[in-house]
Amino acid sequence: MTETENGSDLVLDGNAAAGLLQEIFVSDITSARIQCGACGSIAAVGSLRLYAAQMGAVLRCVHCDGVVMRAVHTSHDRWLEMTGARSLRFGRL
Amino acid sequence: MTAIDSTASPARRLEWQQAEVREIVTETFRVKSLLLRVASWPGHFPGQHVDIRLTAEDGYQAQRSYSIASPPEDELLALTVERVENGEVSPYLVGELRIGDRFELRGPIGGYFVWTVPTGGPLCLIAGGSGMAPLMAMLRHRDRQKAHIPGSVLYSSRSLEDVIYRNELDAMAQCDSNLRVIYTLTRKQPEEWLGPRRRIDKALLAEVCYPPDKNPKIFVCGPTSLVEEVARMLVELGHEPQTIKTERFGPTGA
Amino acid sequence: MSEPPISRGFRSRRQEQTPKNRLPPGQYVTTDFPVLSAGPTPQITVENWTFTLQLGGAILGTWNWAEFETLPQTTIKTDIHCVTKWSKLDTAWQGVTFDDLLKAVGLSEPPAPYIMAHCDGGYTTNVPPADLVGGQGMIATRYEGLPILPMHGGPARLLVPHLYFWKSAKWVRRLRFMEKDERGFWESLGYHNYGDPWKEQRYDGD
Numbered sequence: 001m002t003e004t005e006n007g008s009d010l011v012l013d014g015n016a017a018a019g020l021l022q023e024i025f026v027s028d029i030t031s032a033r034i035q036c037g038a039c040g041s042i043a044a045v046g047s048l049r050l051y052a053a054q055m056g057a058v059l060r061c062v063h064c065d066g067v068v069m070r071a072v073h074t075s076h077d078r079w080l081e082m083t084g085a086r087s088l089r090f091g092r093l
Numbered sequence: 094m095t096a097i098d099s100t101a102s103p104a105r106r107l108e109w110q111q112a113e114v115r116e117i118v119t120e121t122f123r124v125k126s127l128l129l130r131v132a133s134w135p136g137h138f139p140g141q142h143v144d145i146r147l148t149a150e151d152g153y154q155a156q157r158s159y160s161i162a163s164p165p166e167d168e169l170l171a172l173t174v175e176r177v178e179n180g181e182v183s184p185y186l187v188g189e190l191r192i193g194d195r196f197e198l199r200g201p202i203g204g205y206f207v208w209t210v211p212t213g214g215p216l217c218l219i220a221g222g223s224g225m226a227p228l229m230a231m232l233r234h235r236d237r238q239k240a241h242i243p244g245s246v247l248y249s250s251r252s253l254e255d256v257i258y259r260n261e262l263d264a265m266a267q268c269d270s271n272l273r274v275i276y277t278l279t280r281k282q283p284e285e286w287l288g289p290r291r292r293i294d295k296a297l298l299a300e301v302c303y304p305p306d307k308n309p310k311i312f313v314c315g316p317t318s319l320v321e322e323v324a325r326m327l328v329e330l331g332h333e334p335q336t337i338k339t340e341r342f343g344p345t346g347a
Numbered sequence: 348m349s350e351p352p353i354s355r356g357f358r359s360r361r362q363e364q365t366p367k368n369r370l371p372p373g374q375y376v377t378t379d380f381p382v383l384s385a386g387p388t389p390q391i392t393v394e395n396w397t398f399t400l401q402l403g404g405a406i407l408g409t410w411n412w413a414e415f416e417t418l419p420q421t422t423i424k425t426d427i428h429c430v431t432k433w434s435k436l437d438t439a440w441q442g443v444t445f446d447d448l449l450k451a452v453g454l455s456e457p458p459a460p461y462i463m464a465h466c467d468g469g470y471t472t473n474v475p476p477a478d479l480v481g482g483q484g485m486i487a488t489r490y491e492g493l494p495i496l497p498m499h500g501g502p503a504r505l506l507v508p509h510l511y512f513w514k515s516a517k518w519v520r521r522l523r524f525m526e527k528d529e530r531g532f533w534e535s536l537g538y539h540n541y542g543d544p545w546k547e548q549r550y551d552g553d
Contacts, residue, residue, distance in 0.1 A: 010382060010384075011387075012317065012342075012343055014205070016158055016341070018202045019144045019158065019199065022107050028204035030204055030206070031204045031205040031207075045205065046206055046338075046340070049341075050341075052384060054383055054431040055430065055513070055538075056537075058385045067385075071536075072536045072538065074537040074552070076550060076552045076553075078537075079536045081536055109351070146351065147354040149353070149354070149357050149359055150353055150358075153359040154351070179379065185356070194354070194355050194356075195352060
């Protein structure tokens, strides 16, 4: 990604991290509802803000910007860290 | 091509497979749609996307994601690509790629930003620029299924020449009294243009989108700044946040 | 694992000049300056900015912006290498070297073998002070003669160009000396603890 006047447009969302997350979770988790550990708000993983997509995925809460989930696909394995999430809920609403 | 089952897709490992370009459609002067044959395509839901991967002779690889613009009923998979200034991948896809060329692809990906006919409506689709692509998959699916679920589309573009799929959208709206399509042109408008001439605001949303008590299924896709503003305004208009599904596309115009 | 198929006619745009002796393995030269951040750009005003050197519970030194600007300034021209494979050659930076920071707090050498850099927005990265001394590292405040843009880490970022650029932490506010090494933001998620581009140490285990 290159310099752009509107820096906020560089931010994507959990939908763009879906491929990486599916390597880890095997099934798609973008419609799972995740609760932010910092502020308690609940959102679909696909709607979280995504940063640093070129290095992996840093998914942040839309309300408080807290890191909810991080993932990296290295040349050897895949890492996932979710200490910023209180819970992850799958299935139909 | 496949029956549509709106329950969650089965767990399956994403594998890279080969896609072959069968047709190239020029949509606008900077946008083309690539129609692909993917040998072991498992089917998809409207709104899902694919990751593609290009490998240069020296081994250099670039990976990007593109929304699937075709409905699951169509045989070929359509990806709509906008050529980004100084981009690395889009100038190749829009400028160099020829029929018969192949590249790697994996998908379909994503279960959140998805709509199928069984989900029902009314349907409210809001797009900025190339954000129209996944919404087009939804509209084409609705059309192939001959479902007359009420739908309204608000599509923001820089100018009339930048409106992707314009003829097809106009034709759909003309044949279906349950479908309404509104274009708003933000930078340049033809003199005789009677439609909106501004960025999407609350008034436009109130006019085009079904009111909250109709419980519309809302999908917003485009540049991040547009998506977040529109989502915020929809909530201010009384829509429940869970009824608004968003997909941010990064920096492109409109 | 089989070789991926070649995409006919696809070339990296970045491949214009490849002066081989200046590029670490796997890197490609770019003429633009890609922005990569782990979070939103913090809105920092220099009026509120401070920079601190810390050892355990003790503050070794702390400066506000005006004070920091009076420290000895050094300019360098260097190549930078991002783990995402782009490299940018001959970039010009100005700031205060780590050596001058140590001098300013009356130290002739680092008081501990490890450092964690702490930044606005919460980003962290660990760097051994041995890789900052001797002019190898600085707190940079100017890029190409102008104040560093917020999206590129302004008002001040750590600059350690001989390591992958994720170690050159944006929006740095504090260097904390440590007796034992701890892993920072990317290092604790699969990235290499040290990050030497010439040994292609991108990931843990490389």
